Amino acid sequence: MTRQLTPNDATACQSLRLRGLQEAPTAFSASYSDEAKRSASDAAARVTPAADGSHCVFGAFTGGQLAGILAFVRSPREKLRHCAELCGMYVAPEFRRRGHGGALVEAAVAHAQSLPGIRQLKLTVNASNTAARLLYQSRGFTLVAVEPDAICVDGQYYDEELYLLRFKPPANEAPAREAHASSEVFSPVEIKVLERGDERILCNVAAKVFDYPIDAKLTREFLDDPRHHIAVAIDDGLVVGFASAIHYVHPDKPPELWINEVALAPTHRQRGLGKALLNALFNVGRACDCAVAWVLTGRGNAAAMALYSSLGGIERVGDTGPGNALLGYTFALTEGKRPIYERPPEALGVAAAGWEAGATPLVTQPDGPRS
Numbered sequence: 001m002t003r004q005l006t007p008n009d010a011t012a013c014q015s016l017r018l019r020g021l022q023e024a025p026t027a028f029s030a031s032y033s034d035e036a037k038r039s040a041s042d043a044a045a046r047v048t049p050a051a052d053g054s055h056c057v058f059g060a061f062t063g064g065q066l067a068g069i070l071a072f073v074r075s076p077r078e079k080l081r082h083c084a085e086l087c088g089m090y091v092a093p094e095f096r097r098r099g100h101g102g103a104l105v106e107a108a109v110a111h112a113q114s115l116p117g118i119r120q121l122k123l124t125v126n127a128s129n130t131a132a133r134l135l136y137q138s139r140g141f142t143l144v145a146v147e148p149d150a151i152c153v154d155g156q157y158y159d160e161e162l163y164l165l166r167f168k169p170p171a172n173e174a175p176a177r178e179a180h181a182s183s184e185v186f187s188p189v190e191i192k193v194l195e196r197g198d199e200r201i202l203c204n205v206a207a208k209v210f211d212y213p214i215d216a217k218l219t220r221e222f223l224d225d226p227r228h229h230i231a232v233a234i235d236d237g238l239v240v241g242f243a244s245a246i247h248y249v250h251p252d253k254p255p256e257l258w259i260n261e262v263a264l265a266p267t268h269r270q271r272g273l274g275k276a277l278l279n280a281l282f283n284v285g286r287a288c289d290c291a292v293a294w295v296l297t298g299r300g301n302a303a304a305m306a307l308y309s310s311l312g313g314i315e316r317v318g319d320t321g322p323g324n325a326l327l328g329y330t331f332a333l334t335e336g337k338r339p340i341y342e343r344p345p346e347a348l349g350v351a352a353a354g355w356e357a358g359a360t361p362l363v364t365q366p367d368g369p370r371s
């Protein structure tokens with residue numbers, strides 16, 4: 001399982017980081033002695049995800065144990081905000097070659113794609129680190145430069161390679177220049193949170209994404225309503241997936257984000273797009289000050305259950321539906337607020353009533369993941 005870390009993971013994250021700096025010192029520009037000086041509060045701050053998604057640490061887990069880590073950092077500087085960097089990748093030796101490194105990179109790429117305006121991801125790797133170089137290359141990163149003698153460890157100098165993963169610019173944005181062929185590796189699908197005025201985007205939708213034909217009047221009403229949200233995956237102008245949600249308030253609870261539906265065209269499943277769409281909605285939820293997001297799915301929908309678990313969803317105890325057919329997941333969006341799943345069970349009765357009001361769209365589709 002891979003998910004964003006929270007301050008609760010600070011101790012495990014810091015000890016894995018220190019272990020990595022000792023075990024593989026040439027893989028990192030930081031040194032063990034620098035990092036060992038960090039205070040506990042500094043370590044906690046480091047794993048606290050930024051509300052705007054600009055900084056977070058992904059963790060890969062096996063049997064509840066933190067097996068690997070990867071940090072994502074977006075520059076706050078105006079001229080560099082279109083770039084983000086991956087750093088601190090480390091998988092403990094006993095957990096290597098099990099897909100954790102790849103899963104961490106994929107989670108970070110999906111996160112980058114969920115943030116508006118990010119155009120490229122970069123990372124540096126020791127030129128002698130074959131495992132890491134192959135890992136990044138296998139996930140679409142391409143080598144763009146080599147810095148000779150970039151780091152010095154125990155008196156020995158090592159070259160560092162700069163790798164880039166470039167995302168396709170939005171369809172309405174002309175490329176600033178002809179990109180050099182060697183660095184022109186575009187990830188093909190754009191994730192976009194639709195806003196008022198984006199109705200035209202839903203005019204071109206792939207088969208089996210929505211249940212019924214798009215209705216122009218309902219689309220306008222949906223996009224005009226600031227409490228309704230929809231993130232779409234667009235492949236060459238065609239909408240190939242979406243996730244929709246509503247954020248609501250209640251007199252005794254902080255705002256919550258209810259994920260209504262998630263669907264991908266059969267041609268675009270198992271490519272990380274479901275995660276990217278939900279991460280985009282989670283960022284919307286954070287912007288709306290939602291403490292949690294939640295979703296219901298049919299217990300027979302293995303794909304949806306795997307998707308929600310991989311995003312750190314926690315199973316809810318109160319949402320079963322008729323015949324115990326439904327399963328709910330809660331996602332903590334912000335720290336410092338009390339998630340609904342930590343409240344007394346009677347409080348869940350209030351939330352559980354939500355599925356009755358909107359039961360129909362939540363029922364599992366026969367041919368794909370639905371919320």
Ligand SMILES: CC(C)(COP(=O)(O)OP(=O)(O)OC[C@H]1O[C@@H](n2cnc3c(N)ncnc32)[C@H](O)[C@@H]1OP(=O)(O)O)[C@@H](O)C(=O)NCCC(=O)NCCS
Nearest residue numbers: 024027089090091096097098099100101102131132134135
């Ligand atoms: C590099 C590292 C993160 C890989 O983690 P991992 O969990 O073993 O990677 P995965 O199992 O997800 O492997 C993904 C791909 O990476 C490549 N790869 C990983 N380890 C490899 C190795 N030892 N030899 C060759 N290729 C390797 C392969 O292409 C692999 O795909 P495949 O196994 O499906 O063919 C891990 O070896 C590590 O932590 N090394 C020490 C720290 C480090 O080098 N960090 C990188 C700093 S830039």
